[in-house]
Every structure is written in structure tokens, then in C-alpha cells.
Amino acid sequence: MTTGGGRASSAPLLGRDHEPTLFELSRAGRRSASFRSTGIPEWEADELVPEEHLRVEPVDTVEVSERDLVAHFTRLTHRQYSVDVGAYPLGSCTMKYNPKVCDEVAALPGLARVHPAAPAALSQGWLELLVELEAALCAITGMAAATLQPAAGAAGELTGLLLMRAWHAAAGDERRRVIIPDSAHGTNPASVTLGGYDVTTVPSDDRGCVDLEALRAALDTDVAGIMLTNPNTLGLFEEDIVEIARAVHGVGGLLYYDGANLNAILGVTRPGDMGFDIVHMNLHKTFATPHGGGGPGAGPVAVAERLVPFLPGPRPVRSGDGQLDWEDPPRSIGRIHSWHGNALVLARAYAYILANGSDGLRRVADAAVLNANWLRRRLSSSYDIPFDRPSMHEFVASAATLKRRTGVRALDVAKRLLEEGFHAPTVYFPLIVEEALMLEPTETESPQTVEALAEALERIAAEALEAASAEGSSASPTAALAPRTTPVGRVDEARAARQLVPTWDARPQGE
Amino acid sequence: MTTGGGRASSAPLLGRDHEPTLFELSRAGRRSASFRSTGIPEWEADELVPEEHLRVEPVDTVEVSERDLVAHFTRLTHRQYSVDVGAYPLGSCTMKYNPKVCDEVAALPGLARVHPAAPAALSQGWLELLVELEAALCAITGMAAATLQPAAGAAGELTGLLLMRAWHAAAGDERRRVIIPDSAHGTNPASVTLGGYDVTTVPSDDRGCVDLEALRAALDTDVAGIMLTNPNTLGLFEEDIVEIARAVHGVGGLLYYDGANLNAILGVTRPGDMGFDIVHMNLHKTFATPHGGGGPGAGPVAVAERLVPFLPGPRPVRSGDGQLDWEDPPRSIGRIHSWHGNALVLARAYAYILANGSDGLRRVADAAVLNANWLRRRLSSSYDIPFDRPSMHEFVASAATLKRRTGVRALDVAKRLLEEGFHAPTVYFPLIVEEALMLEPTETESPQTVEALAEALERIAAEALEAASAEGSSASPTAALAPRTTPVGRVDEARAARQLVPTWDARPQGE
Amino acid sequence: MAGYVPHTDEELEEMLAFLGLGSLDELFTVVPPALRLAGGLDLDEGLPEADVLDRLQRLGGGNRAAELVCFAGAGAYDHDVPAATRALAGRSEFVTSYTPYQPEVSQGVLQALFEFQTLLGRISGMEISNASLYDGASACVEAANLAAAQTGRDRIWVSQGVHPHWRQVLRTFAAGTGHEIVEIPLVDGVTAWPDAGTDSGSGGPGSGAPAAVLVQSPNFLGCLESVPAARRAADGAGALLLVAADPVASGILRTPGEQGADVVVGEGQPLGISLGFGGPYLGLFTCRANLVRRLPGRLVGETVDGEGRRAYVTTLRAREQDIRREKASSNVCTNQTLMAVTAAIQLGWLGTGGLRELALRCGRGARYCREALVAIDGVTPAAPAPTLREFAVRTPLPAATVVGRLAEEGFLAGVAVGPGFEGTPYEDCLLVAVTERRTRAEIDAYASSFEKAVR
Amino acid sequence: MAGYVPHTDEELEEMLAFLGLGSLDELFTVVPPALRLAGGLDLDEGLPEADVLDRLQRLGGGNRAAELVCFAGAGAYDHDVPAATRALAGRSEFVTSYTPYQPEVSQGVLQALFEFQTLLGRISGMEISNASLYDGASACVEAANLAAAQTGRDRIWVSQGVHPHWRQVLRTFAAGTGHEIVEIPLVDGVTAWPDAGTDSGSGGPGSGAPAAVLVQSPNFLGCLESVPAARRAADGAGALLLVAADPVASGILRTPGEQGADVVVGEGQPLGISLGFGGPYLGLFTCRANLVRRLPGRLVGETVDGEGRRAYVTTLRAREQDIRREKASSNVCTNQTLMAVTAAIQLGWLGTGGLRELALRCGRGARYCREALVAIDGVTPAAPAPTLREFAVRTPLPAATVVGRLAEEGFLAGVAVGPGFEGTPYEDCLLVAVTERRTRAEIDAYASSFEKAVR
């Protein structure tokens, strides 16, 4: 009886034992499922489908009781950090509080039960919602129209690049290069490639901004456009943005705005006013839709008037009689999602925008930027701050000096911070900062939380320095061993790649 | 800024630090609440209510952001064992799996949004549900009718005793004593007192059942009735129940059935068939409604035909035209709940009964009794089993020998089991067993879970014996120090009572 | 069938074999054959989960009240429950745990209860709060029992303004305890306490001095009672003062504690708990520190663990039934913990400012509504006393008729006062409650339908 | 307004003072004055939570489709979602966590994804599964990109039976990659692959050999394709075989893996995900082990921590955009993790027997419904090929008209085939899907309304 699964004993509550996999809990013949009574004749498989298509044995997935299923996944959640558990100062990710009311919105039967192929006449509420959200996003970004189809930021980027391509193609203008700064997020160059362009990287200057001279040198009529994040991934506002726009437009290029950092400027300034032609937003960042452990997101793309005819279709539009319908823009690049985008994510974001309104969104930017600057100033005595000037909603510190003095790297600081009850910052990004620690407290963390985070980071630095001077060695045992209070200790990433075990079935026998 | 609250840093994930109280997280001026727009004039307090009634300062409760509120209570849940986390072999409590579908039932707007004073014509669905549930409970217990008002088992007991009192009073028969066995649950004697009766305790015999001779000796016409649990709190079926009933009825007394252990006999036998006149059920045990950390429950009381006129009112009844209405039984003892009982708990229980049906409920009893007997047999080599004969859904082991040999008490075993990822059994109950460990695996735990529990208990005993023989001492350090992997270690209960701190405000300053 | 028993047939056989049994039936040989149920339970076979949900949804569909705009109160109020409260109170660790008998793995529930107790102490102005009782009625019963035990007397003066169901429950349980429930009538909507001077010796109504005086404020008719007057009546008789208070009203009203209550009880439903046809609700019970050893139900206290870490545990357990048995202060065991946790979350969400605003908004809506109703021909206030969230009106037609007619227009018009007020001027009145959920538009529509209904 | 910024005015000032600033505006002095928004955003002021919920509920009320009995499919299916799946997938640790960049505090999500990958491997018959892509369409695009990279070719043969939206998305993204999408037409409802013998050299349709052959089975019209035939076509052209499969159908159908697929993609919505107007759904992507280094998106692998405890981590990250940048196998970053976790839970709930039963029940309902519809005068099957959960019929009136008329009777009658099938015999057909939710009574009523509608 000991073989096979079904064990509902938990890993010790809040302890460090591993949770067995669903497959270890499985036991042939056990079952959770039950199905609605229908009264339909119970034809056998071969009365439905010709034999040649039928499998011989049922697909062996897993066999667990509902009780064990529930216990298993509940226990897994106890091994998972989340916004609802604590602060998440993960730079570039805008891990703010996700209002619970948005969960209720996403569960409304009137929204959740609508089939995506229902004719427009039967889904007017949804079309209305999409049109209103589009208008709000345009108001926020200063653009003319938007597509809500992209399922995440990267999908938005690629959509934007295809818009760029279509725009130039419509003018008979075949361009081959897209410029991105060296501080750009990895999705930017990857999207450029998929958009069929070559990447030209421009360096950052010593202010941490795009080097205007280098940019000018890189610009010519082969340049389709430039992708910028503003504030950029160092958390710095590109102060030369107006000149940049002028220069890029000067060679006939377009400006693409990576909206990952839009949170910083809500109600303060708008990409459209800066001269951007194409803007993607990460609703799962700025507009508080939950990240879901890695997704779903939503990455709407807004464009300037002249690009509207190229937007993906179909788009929801209001006709003369007030009714809403789907319409393909005349020169549409085509569809980019199976349906209308991550609709329930869009509904959540719209609820968030309604709840905040113009006043609340500005307050978001104010507090996000204030928290980040407070933290930057506070940490400037214990960490390097490579570009130590007023930042926006995030900033990049560096453990370079700490590492030189104590051997403690950015990675160690991150792992040690987990022990302190905080999620780690983003590390080793952007690439242009050595031992980067990218910190974004977000506006929903209170001043006390931000201060506690500062104290924890200070403690980590102080303890490393102390250990280094005490032992005369350069390795701080404490941080290098961290984390020790988490469900598992530091994970062997190299082994995972070397001895790939991508599924339970690929596991070497008997382990 | 460090003073005051708002800190959203979590206790280290799965670590052992305490979670600050809501009051420590509070900061004047902070707020979660928002209220619906109504358009109603914004009169001030003194335009609504005369000054003499008004408080001068607002009541100072707590001031936290929604983000901190959510993080706080989420973190608290990570410090809490539950059925959804693991097995809960807590004897007498029937901590079975609570089906998730019942949560959805309790949230149905058609049930959850109904005002309890709505006229019957506007709440026919609820009345129907109550009438159907009553019928199902009567079918299960073999009784004629039931009241669904009692909010828990103890409330059911007192209701039953008042029914007993009313029944005798109606016959002009003033009786003063109620008999309970020495193995009875504490609520039984407490309810007897509140019912206005004196408790007469009868001993258990060496089979663990009511001593029939002692019972006969205690019976006279001053005895209003007897309260029995069957199977009793030792998990043993009262085999003499027919004779007991005959004897009690012989002196004009009534038989009360404490239904805490009804799980064992679902579909096997019925209290009504045994001769019981009054039966309470704990829906939060037998019918899987969740315990909510200590409540709510529901303790319906079913009665034999002759007691129906005395039931609490109002009761839902079907009139000639099929419509349902409320009706007071002619000789009703009166109302015992503010409204109609814990209605949403009743709805959950009804859903559970519908899902299981006659076949499923019998299967419940089968598996519950099988699990318990398997565990009893298995543990009989490592623990004392004072009444080692076939049990029903639970049994009582004893750590008496273990304590004598090693110093490890039932309490230590319980605490040590927490480290193993299981909830502890009920300890030191029933009172007639020394160092009692009362184990009820329930039917929803798989054989593998029951076996893992057995192994853990065996390990604990073996480790105690080993330590005792190794050290030649009588104290096992391991079990006595347990639990060490839980959010807090063994709690100082004596200090809690000695230096009472019943609220945050009663806390000695500066701690 | 949606079964929750995991055992496979093979496993059943293995386990039976281990026990030396040949069949499941043999597990039950201890049950006398005559008692064994032959044909199984007289119930239908089990249903799949989806059918169960359908069936219950259909039953819910039979409740027209669920769809009506609610002006009913009478102790159960249609407040908004915010998403955060719903989500947190629904966390399965809170929902599926047992009573915190093992504090080391129950700090979540214990700390939430400790916070509940603190919050209840603050809003009632008392030092001690238990961890919940069943409902408002049971809290009254326990308060009466406490007072009787404390004073050695067995009479309770109960204001007729106390919720009629609670008065009924007091009487039901008094049959067991032998307490005498003496009702003190209302005049102009508030309790007319016997004159303390003349009655102090004999104890006033009934014979012998009362153990306690119980008043509810706002009372069942919505009227604000004078707690000081009740305190004087109690003092005159040497009795304890028990006050039933409304946690929402506490947002703007003086606390019973500062006005001299010994015990404050109440119904906690307005604190984030859905109407749910009357349950599960939340019995509130707070008292002065000197009464703590008679406190009914569970009490959580702060302490430390072996390493000095802050920890919580249920304490003063010697009062409770499992230890004291027939001498326990109460028989309560399972209480309404999840509702207490819900209330703590809800009070946390409301916060200091929100609780005040909630009370104000209810008061404003009620005033607006009252003015609209009494402007209708033939509709008059039932009593001149001040009210907050709820008020009673006299209507030209019987209150039940008004409720019936307005249901057709989409409103649950209120609650007919009726039983418990027989022979009083309030008997035929309609009780109308207005929470913060009601908008001006809804009230306007309600008032105009009301006017048509009584025309 | 429901604000989520916790800062009090006092705190704002303290923090500004620490920075030596006099106002919040001074935080933004780096923004050139000309760019600063003068009057604030052109949006309404923020609303209280309750108003927001009301507003969205009203929008939901505008979706009549939500109330209709659903016979629409076309890639999105109205399956029952059990309470357990809903509850577990809604746990806030799953919902509010980020991508598991810090494995030590992300074992919950990582293990759930590892289990998802294992389950997907099993139902598709493949060795590798990623941790999700956006949707069925993006999974097809990534499969095409992988095949092009693997073979160094840039033509993709796409069966016309592939969902028309997915084909459109393939074409949209081909504008960037330069791939050529060649559609292979259907005959009798299934793909008519070019003869392998004659075309093997040149690669058949289009010029030059294809990188891959993409077939969907059951295809958009519900017809079961022959995967072996597609495999032969691929072999003939030296191309990879990409199969778009339905996870529900896998309960009874042979796996694409055992029939020779190199990559199996699909739409995971039927695995516990609500219709939700089309998203968030779940892009499934599985492949053979030899292709793992070109896998798009995240992959979770098992490893150990420093003390040898079992642990999970995202692995082979060198493929990904944050490391490989412009040379990455894909640009995907945020994916649909929560949906993958949901699918793992749902597959766990279904279990081996349940998945099979689910497929059978869909097939039975569809057969029952198809027989009822084709019994109606003028209604005929669109193709003779076998089907499972979905089938297409030719109707006497245009399909869109039928849908419109049946909506009045309470049914979402299906999906008009239309775009993507212009000029084919299927263009005017109606696609009808029947899930396990549909009862005989519903189907009977639907068929009789259908009959009236087309009469």
C-alpha cells in the first residue's frame, strides 16, 4: 500500500520539506471528476469515431481524489511568494497591489461567460468596454487609437514593429534597421528581429540616457525607427526626448515607446506629447492586473493618427446608430491574437482605471516616484548608485563596490533579501550596470515598508562588510549561503540545465 | 517615520517570525474604504442624531491601506493549519474534506442575498431547501421531523433538553435528573445544567460502553432522560443500546442522541431505530460543512413523532396548495435562533447530501470505519489501545505506557506530530482514558495518508523509546521540545492565563 | 455521483484483509442485526457536482427577495461587502481549520481573533471581548446567564425595544435556567424604565431585584435609547447593565462602555457578512474586566512560545465546558469564528474614518428616506425618538400589504413590526432600514412606488 | 475614489523633506516643461469600488450572449469548470506572483508548471512542453518560427483546416519573419496534401521545400484529420510536422506524438478556463526532445538546492530574450502561466478516467445533436469526415441568420464559418459545438427551435 500516492500529509506547516508531485500522489482508480447528467445515449468511443483515430489505452494523466488535489495545490501556494504576501521591489515589473475588486470584475458572469465568436449584437457590453478602455488608454498616452489584441508587452512590441514596417512599406520605403539603446529590455531586440529588422544598438551616455551624438551618427534613411523606454530601464527620464524625436523623425523614422515604465509618468506627461508614434502598455504593470506567476498580461498598442489605418483588426467601433461592431482598418497589418486579446485582463485594467480616475492615476505616479527617490537617496550610503540623480519610479543600484570589498555579489544580496521577507530586486539588468540591483518599490508600498526594505538592504551590506573585515576574507558566509529560511535553499541552476529534467517522466528512475 | 505601521514586509516566507498585529500596521490617516455614490445630501452627524448620543472623537479602530490589510491576513493564513493543507485526525471532530462545490453553493446570489425577514412568498426557494433538508436528515436519522435552528451541536443539545423538559411538563411530570455516561463530551453536562437538570453520571464498563447495571441502578422516575453518543466517544458502538432504550423508556425517560459521531453509521443504522427520541446532528462534522476555525456550525435536532408538537418555531411547512409557509408548532418550546439557523451552512450540508446520496453516504461510513480500524490495528503495537476491539469511525489510543517508559506524554506526541505535517489527534479526551489520543482519520483520507500517519506515530514512539534507553533518562528531548518547525514553538499556556492579555490594548506598554 | 471517498476497490480489499475481514459489512457486526438498515437510506442516489449546483441554483431562483432592492432591516442589514473582505475571509485556511486547539499551527486564526477582540473592545468601549457567539439572540441569553450567576438573582428586565426574536429566545432558554424575563414597555419608542426611587427596594417589576437590565440601542424600532437612563434603572435595582449595540452605529454614537454598560452584546452581521437568510451571523459579547471569569465562550490571549516569540492561545479555558463540564459558564463549543475573522477584516477595511462614514451614510439615507415617506399622505412616524439607520412608520394599509405590493415594484419595502409588539402602538408599523448601498434614485423610486401602493 | 496609494499627506511631506523637495511636482522637474500635462488626464475622477463594480456589471448586462445556451465552439468551448479548479486557480499566491525569477520563493508556481509540462507531454505524446504561450495562434506562429530556424527554410504549408484566425495570425507575423504561408485546401472536410511522390523534390505548393507542414485535428470544421497522412506529406518534403491538437479530444484520440508529430501545439482553453470573450487563454507548445534548444518561452526543470532537496527552476534560459536578445528563439516574456496552472489543476481534477469521459461525453452530445439537426429539412452535413465535439452543417438560410434567430429563442446556435473559407464549400456553413454541459433536453429544444428558424 505504501507504493503509489494519495498521501495527504502535508509538508510540515511552513517547513522545508518538498511537496510530492501530483504524480506521486496518483493512484490508479482514484478520481475527482463527475459530470452533469444529460440523458444523452452513452455511445461507446467506436460508435463516435473510426477505430484508426482511437487510442487503445486511455491517456494516463494522473488519478487523485479531489481532497488530495486541493491539498496539493494549496500546499504549493504555501511555497510561493506573491504580492499578497509581501513587497516585491522587482525593478521594471511594477509589482503593485492588485485590487481585489478587479478579481470580482473578471468573474462577473456577464463578462466571463461570453463566447468570443458571439455576434456583435449579442456582445455589445464587451465591445463598449473595449472601446471605452481604448479611449482611456489613448487619453493616458496621448495617442489617437489603440489595438487591445496583444497579450503581453512583447506581443505589443512585435505588433508595433509590424506597424512600422507596414507604414514604411505603404510609402514604398524599405528600411532595414531599428535602433535600440544598450539599456533596453531583452524583448526589444528579440522583437526587432522578429519584425524583420536588424538591431542597431546606441550607447548610453554618462547620464544614463541615450547618447544623442551617437544616436545622430546612427541615424539614416535605412532606419525604420527607434524603440525607447522612457523613463528608461535605469529609471531615468530621457531628457533629450524632444531632440531625439526630432532627429528620428528627421530621417523619416518612427518612435516606438516601450510602456513598461509608464507608471512613472501617469498624468505627468504623455508619450504622444513627447513625439512617440507607437506606444505599448503593459496593463499587468501599470494598471495593476495580476501577473499570475508569469502571465497573463495585456499589451495594448496605441498609435498616432497617421498609423491608425494600419492597426490590427478587427477593431470594435461605434457606428452611426450607437451600435458597436467589428471593423477591419483599411490597411490593417492583420490579426495578432486568436480572438480579441486577453479580454478579462482588459476588463480588470479598465476597472482599475475607473477606480483611480485622473486624480488617482496622477497620485500613482507621484507616490511611485517619491518612494523610489526616497529609497535611492537612503541607499546611496550603502550601495553604489551609478547614476545618482533624481530618478523616476525605479532606480538601479550596484553591488560592485560591495563585491570588490566583500565578495558579496548582487545575486547574494538578492538571495539574502529573501530571508528578510522581501522579494528580491531585479538583478543584472540593465546590462550596462555592473552587479545591478534594480529597485522599484511601487506606489502601493507604504513609507514604512520602503523604509523596512532600506533597512534590510543596509543590514545586508553592513553584515557583509563586517564579516569581510572580521575574517579578513573576501567572502561573506551569510549572504553567500542565503536563503536559508525559504522552502528550498539556493537552487542549483547549472545542474538543471546540464541534466535536463523537463517533466516527471524524464526523471532518472528511482530518484 | 519608523514609528507607526504600514510595513508590508512579510515575515520571511515560511519562516518563524511573528506577524505584526493590524494595530502595529496602522497609521493615522490611512484608509481602504470607499463608498458607493448615492447622491444623498451629506448631512453632518448632528443633523441626524441629537448631540447627547454622539461620540466626540471617531472610534479609533485601525487605519491601514487595502494593500496592507490583504497582506496581513494572507500572511496569517500561512500561519494556519487547515483541512486544505493536510490531514486532521482530530477525534470527535470529523475533519473531513469540505467539497469546494459547497462553497459555490453558499455564494449563490439567490441564496446569499435573501433577507431573513422576507415574507415566505418571496423566499419560497429557501423554504423548499429547508423542508427538503429536514426530510433528508429525518431519513438519515430515522426520525419524524427536525428543527434546523440550532447553530451548533451544543445549541442542539440544549434544544433537545428543553424539548425533554417540555414533554415531561406537558404530562405534568417534573423530573430533575439527566443521565450521561462518564465518557460524554463536555457540552453534554453543561447543556444539562442549562436545561435545568442535574447531571447523573454513569460509569463505563470494561468494554468501554455504558455499564448497564449501573445505569439500571441510576434510573427512576426522577430521570428525565439520558444523553448518549453512539458510537460513543471511545469510538465504540453501544451494543446494549436496545436494552438501554428499553430501560430508560421503562421509567418514562427519553433518549437523547448526541450526533457528533453520526458519520460512523450513515446508512448502516439509525438513531430512530435504536430507540432515540431526540437527535442532534453536527452538520459541520458529518455533512462536511467547513469548521471556519471554530465555527459556524449547524446543529439540527430531529425528534420522534410524539415530540414534533414541541419543536422550536417557526418551522417551514408545505400547505395544501404546495406553497410553503412558516408555522409555529402547537406546543412549541419557542424560538432558539435569531432567525432560521445558520442558513448558508444548511445549504452547504444539503448540497453535500445531494452529492453523496444514499449510496455515497453509506460509502462514507464504510471508509471512515475502515480507516479507523486499520489505523487502530496498525498502532496497537506501538501504543496502548485501552479498548482494543473493533471500533467505529474513531478510536482512542493511550500514551500511558509510553509515558511510563519514556516520559513522553500524549501532549508531546501531539506536538511532535505537528512537526510531521499532520494535525494532532484530540488529546486527554475522553476523560476516562489516561493520556488519551483520540484518532479519527475520516473517510476522505486515502489509505496512503492513513499509513503515513501511522508511520509518523510509530516513529514518534520509537524515537522516544530509543532516546529513553540511550540516555537512561525518562525524558525524550525530541518530543518534549516539539514542535520546532511550526510558526511558533510550544506555546506558554500558563502565562497566557496568569498574565491575561485579551486585547492589544491590554498589553503591557513597550512590549 | 460526486464522491469524496478516495479508496479504490483494490484498496478497500487490502485494508479489509489486514483486518481479517471479508467485506465492508463485517465492519459493522457490532451493530445488532435488528438495527441494521436493510435497504439503505431512503434518499436518492448521489448526484454529480454540476447537477448539485444546478439544483441549488434553481432553489435560489425561487427566492424573489434576492432580486429586490432592500429596505428591510430588523437586525439584518444589506450593506456592501467589499471584494477584499470577501477574498480574505474566503481563504481556505480560515475556512477549513478547526478550533485552534493546537496553537502552534493555529496562529493565523488565533491572531485574527485577538485582533477581533481588540476591535470589538474599542467599538463597544469594553475591556474584554470573547471570540464570538452564535448570533445576537444567543449573546443576549449568555449575558442574562452571566448576570444571574454574578448577582445570584434570576430576574431579567428586558426592554420591549429589544429585538422580538431575541426576547423570544431569552424566554425559550429561561425555561431551562428558570430565569424570569420581565418586559419593560416602550413609551414614545423608547423604554420607560420603572422609577428607580420607588422601586429600588423591591427591584421593581416582577418581584425581587433583577440581575440585569437589558436595553438595545438603537432599538428594534430604530430609536436611540438613553443608555444613561438604563444605567440609572440598573443602579436603582443593583443590577448589571446589559446593552445590545449596533456595531455600525458605533461609528458615530457614544460607546455603551463610556455610558456605564457592564456587558455589551450585539449582532455582528453588518460587519461584512452577507444576508444569507439569517445565518451564519455573529454574536458579539464584550464585558468589563471584572466579569472575565464568567465570560461565555472562547477567549484568545497573547503569550510567548518557548523561545520568547509572540504567540496567541485560547485562555482562561477553565471556564469552558470541556474542562468545567456541568459547572461551565456556558455550554458553547463551536461558535462563529469565521464570522469573527470576517468582521475583523471588515473593520480593518473600513478603518476609523470608514466606520464613521458608514454610520453617517446610513443615517443620511435613512433621513432622506424617512422624509420622503412621511411626506406621503397617511404615512407617519411611529415614534418621535431619534433614529439612525432604521425607523418605523405607520401606514394607511397594513404593513404586510405594503410589503406585498412593493415587491411587485421591485422593492423589499421593509419588515412588518408585528409579533412581539402585540397590543402596542407599534404593532402595525412598518420598519424601514436604509444602508449605504441605497442611492437617492432608488429611494426616490421606492417612495413613489410606496405612495402608489398606499393610495 | 478607491485609491490604492497608502501615503498620508504628512508622510508625503516627510518624504519630500528628506529629498529636499518642496512639492510633488518637483519630483518631475526632469520632465521638460513643454511636455508636462497641464490640466491632468482627460479622464473622469476616480470612482468608489462599489461604483466600479456596478459599472462593469452594467457592461456585462449588455452581453446577451452570456445568457444563451451555448452551441458555439470554433476554438473556444463552453465546458463546466468545477469548483475545485476555480478555487485553487484563484489562490492569490498563484494569481499575484511574478515570473519565478527567484526559485527559492517560487516553488509553488514552478512545481505547478513542472506538473503542467508533464501532463501536456503525456496528452500530446511529446517529450518537452514549455510553460505556455499566449494562445493557440501564437503557438502556431512559434512552431512555424521554430521549424524555419531548424530547417533553414522559410515556407510553411498550412492546412486550410487550421483555425482561420490562427492562419491570419500566421500571415500577420510572417510579414516580419518573411516566411511564406502556403494554404493547402480541404477536400471533403480534410486536408488534401499534395502527393508526396511527385512533389518531394521541389517541396510542392509554392516553390522550394517547406520548413513544416501544419495540420489541425480535429480541424476547424470539427473533422478528424489523418495525422499519418500529414506525416507522409511532411516526410515527402523533408519538413517538420506541426500538429495543432485539442486537449479534450486527447481523452480518446491517438496522440499526435505516436503518429509522428515533431511539434504539437494547441489552445488550452478547454482545460478549466472560462470563455471570457476570448482571453486569457492558453497557448500549448510541446515538441520532441531534439528541438528543446529552440523551444520558445519558459521551461521548468527539476534540480536540487544546496542541501540536495528537490527543487524546480526555469532552465535552458540561454534561449530566452533576456539573455540571447536579438538571437533569442522567441521574444515571449510574460506568458500565460496562471492559465497553465489552471490547466494542470483541471487535468488533475479530470484524471485519466475523467479526461476520457469528457471526450466521450462531448462526442456523444455532438452525435446526438448532429443527428437531430440533419433530420431537419434542408440541413445537411458540411463534410463526410468523422467529427467529435464539433461539426459543420449546411443550412437553408445563411448561417448568420440562423444564429440571429436562435438567439431570440435563447440559444447561441453556433459560429458561421465565413472568413477564411471564402470560395470553399464550407463558407456558408454553421459550426456547431456540443460540450458535456449540454443536456438532451437542451439539445432537443435547440433542434426544435432550429427547425422553426429555418422553416
Ligand SMILES: Cc1ncc(COP(=O)(O)O)c(C=O)c1O
Ligand atoms: C522594459 C520592458 N520592456 C518590455 C517588457 C516585456 O513585457 P512582457 O513581459 O509583458 O512581454 C518588460 C517586461 O518585463 C520590460 O520590463
Ligand SMILES: Cc1ncc(COP(=O)(O)O)c(C=O)c1O
Ligand atoms: C461528542 C460531541 N458532542 C458535542 C459536541 C459539541 O458540538 P458543537 O461544537 O457543534 O457545539 C462535540 C464537538 O466537538 C462533540 O465532539
